[in-house]
Amino acid sequence: MGEAGNLSRRNFIKNGAVAGAGLMGLAALAGCSKASAGQGAAVSWDEETDVIVVGSGYAGFAAAIAAFEGDAEVRIIDKRDSDGGNSIKADGDFAVCCSSPQADQGIKDSVDDYVHDMLVAGLDLNDVEKCRVIAEKSNETWEWVSGLGVQWVKNDQGKIDLLPYGGHSNYRTMKPEGAGQAIVGVLRDKATELGLKVECRTLLKELVRDENGRVLGIVVQKGINETTLTGGKSVAIKAKKAVVLATGGFSGDVAWRMKHDPKLDESLESTNRFGATSEALQVAMRSGALTVHLDWIQLGPWCSPDDGGFGLAWTYIDAGFPRGVVVARQTGKRFVSELTDRKRYCDAIVANGEPSIQIVDQRNLPTWALEYLDQCIEVGCTWRIDSIEEIAQKFDIPLEPLKEEIARYNTFVENKVDEDFGKKIPANALPVAEPPYCVTRVWPKVHHTMGGVKTDAENRVIDVSLNPIEGLYAAGEVAGGIHGACRLGSCATADCLINGRLAGQNAAASESWS
Template identity: 55%
Template sequence: METSLDRRGFLKTLAIGSVVAAGAGLAGCAPQQKGGASAVTTSGTGLPEAWDEECDVVVVGSGYAGLSAAYEASKAGADTMIVEKMSTIGGNSAIADGDFAVCMSSAQKAKGIEDSVDKYVADMMTAGLGLNDEAKCRVLAEKSNDTWEWTRSELGVEWDVDEKGEVNVIPYGGHNTVRTIHPALGHGSAMTVPLTSKLDEMGVPMKTNRMVVKFFRDETGRVMGIQVNEKAKGNDPATGDPRYIKANKGVVLASGGFGKDVAWRMQHDPHLDDTVDCTNQDGATAEALAAAMKAGALAVHLDWIQLGPWCSPDETGYGKGPSYIDANVAYGMSIDPQTGKRIVSELADRRVYSNAIVENGVPLLQIVDEQNIPKWNFEANLQPAIDAGITKKFATIDEVIAAYSLPDEFKAQFARYNGYVESGVDEEFGKMIPKDAKPLGAGPYYITRIWPKVHHTMGGVKTNMDAQVLDVDLKPIPGFYAAGEATGGVHGACRLGSCATADCLVNGRLAGQMAAKDSAAQ
């Protein structure tokens, strides 16, 4: 299959380093009648001569991390505002699968699944090549269950259940224990929508079309506020109308990653040019991160950029493929159509799986029969994938062989794989075979081509255990907090799938709580 990706050069680099719209609102952060932004100049300290708006906590970004930070800050009594660059609320979180890696949950216990904090941390560290901040991984493991229960009790999020009415727990690539829980709604808006509704009830303004281009620090080094450019064109920080917002307690950076920013990602991996597609929404660019660095924030791990291996080359962007494909990796097999053979464990972590596909040079074929497609995935995601033209249905395996001109070796591979499912041991690649997996049967079969796309940027600003942003001297910057994909160090070389939800919610809540308690500002 043709691809414009220079796989040899790309793989070398990988191996080495590799939506609810909200109006402005009048509650909180009331405009200050001190003159328009266009007339504002900076004082000798570098601060604006006048602020257009003022509040206690300003949150930059409206994905899981930003929304949960604003929720906790407001709940703690802080006058809070969200500023969002795009015209809608939710960021990448709203279009994500919403899958949540939860350690020692009631859902696991109900199914007799053993787990531990140490196992969770070990899986994260293995995927991250040991570059992770282990203490932060441990916090995610320790707080994941309480945070998941919080989504149920406080936000009212519903999670997928089985025929017995028990919450489903699903296998996920790179996890050596089954611990991932899937929202009943099927995507991240299961959390962004109720969080947005809660914030609306609390009177927290969520001001869209506001790009953050500067963080202001006073003579003591404290972050005092931000400059936003209203109605900036595209992702150009040189456009838009400037406004200055003072934060009396703190600023929380939750702007997400820069996967959609081709110029930025190419500085860290030149092979990730515009021929390499990306799953992110258009706002996943680097302006806020760059502004934080200009203000003295230390950035780490910027050259570790993750590809999602469960994407389809037959559509652009995130599309309909990932939600369907990713849920099948545990229950089917993926083969090289040239040889008819598997090349990697389908449940390998994203770095290992993506590297194997790119090194192989052509899209793999994911093969799964109807009985092995999880019920929730069959009902929610299969038909959209078929309608999008990325998944094909065949009555028998012989029809699959004919359609893709698979070599004779495929039949032998097919038989071997079924043997591994029956025995529960993958003798070729060590894939964890789920207990509910069945040998591939008579059909019908569903076939999808898979090829990696840029998905997550592991790098961002460095934070301490209190979510405070650190400067280049490894000292906390007063009044400056961060959470989610805007931070670096948590996931190391490769984020383990479904741990992003834990990261964003656990650290988002923490950042909001800490910012609300910050009382050093004058």
């Protein structure tokens, strides 16, 4: 996997920051008596609509649907050759507080607790107001997508399974049947019902602004090659009300992420779908958008070096965290809570210097994870092993320390108190004591970029003078600052859907400029 490095926060590369500020300043000052794009060329519009949504993942579809329901004419574009954005590859887990499944299972939760958990994970760098909106609107948004047709994984009692999730102080995360594709599917169906279709292979090239800075529309390249982002025809599309950026993050852009954290080089794979790159963010920056937290880039701890990309292993590894153990190969000892937040977990794994070893007995895995187990074994990223002795031999782990550690952990499971790392032991967890054992090597991959354009409470993009850019909104991973240093797992689905809907509603309510 290459040399692992320290994952502590780094300052934005000085020269890059200065150059970026210069570009943004020039873009903000560029203008002419009519509309301007790039270096001030007058624009002759080829097409027009009320609201243009750039991106077609959770946030993009949610924004488009909300804008249409707000009586706006809507166009959706996407640079890829198919819709769904990176969301179509996501697990879709959704953190919801004060929900009916929680009430049905006697679980008391609150908006304050949800926000507190986000702030702890984010090292208090979060936009608190935005966190509160996510918490407050999580249940109504979950009800909305459920009403559109999303089904949720159920437990052995036939109730919606509320997952123990890293960094959360309560059971509030639900898993959709069919993962992120299921959520994208119902959003696509709803958009289709409304007559909305995603125009694929259409790349955003410029935001067009007038002399006062208002966004008037966009210039795109239609019919591009998805891989090279070249070719196609230049088209100017007027947005009479607003443009909504829902273009995701840049986890797959190695050059860009290395400028913010040099250790995140090509030796670290990304979990993201091809195309998770920085082009749209660069367009926004050239138009004067303020960016925040670009150097906070999250790694996913539930990944395997023996599995390409996001792969299959995450499904099983993530399911094993609540009920299994992760040990250092060199010592056979645990070194962190398996249910801590992603930053602390990844920092601990990488500080150990090599892939760690997850051990969970098969009986502890939930039914939905068992569906993936044989596939993981088949591709060679998971092993089914009959004894602790065989595990130690296969992975060169000191046997006696490993046996002692598992025995100690099993006392924590029986007492439901982790005396070493404070892990929240699930009520239905069983001791890791009955073969077969499912064993996987664990090593992080680049997963989510917390940085992006700064937005206000109405999802308007803020410029470098700290004023809202009229006619420009953003939602989802392209919007920075919400999650602080580290996004709390299963909050991205809530963020994208909630802020996507809000951005679409506000865009539709914008005053038309023509």
